Amino acid sequence: MLLAVSRILDVVLExxxxxxxxxxxxxxxxxxxxxxxxGA
Structure with a gap:
């Protein structure tokens, strides 16, 4: 599950x-x- 999400995120980010x-x-x-x- 987490691996699939991270893989999708990789594609989206690319x-x-x-x-x-x-x-x-x-x-x-x-x-x-x-x-x-x-700060001003």
Whole structure:
């Protein structure tokens, strides 16, 4: 069960690696913005 899920996740991550990179960049940027706003 877990092996099948991880295998599906691997396929999904491979096909959406560009989207994943963009979303990670967006999340990091958002966190940085919030952190800066709280620090200001």
């Amino acid at each position: 096909t959406t690696s560009i989207l994943q990179t963009l979303s990670v960049n967006a999340i990091v940027g958002l966190l940085a913005t919030i952190y800066t706003a709280m």
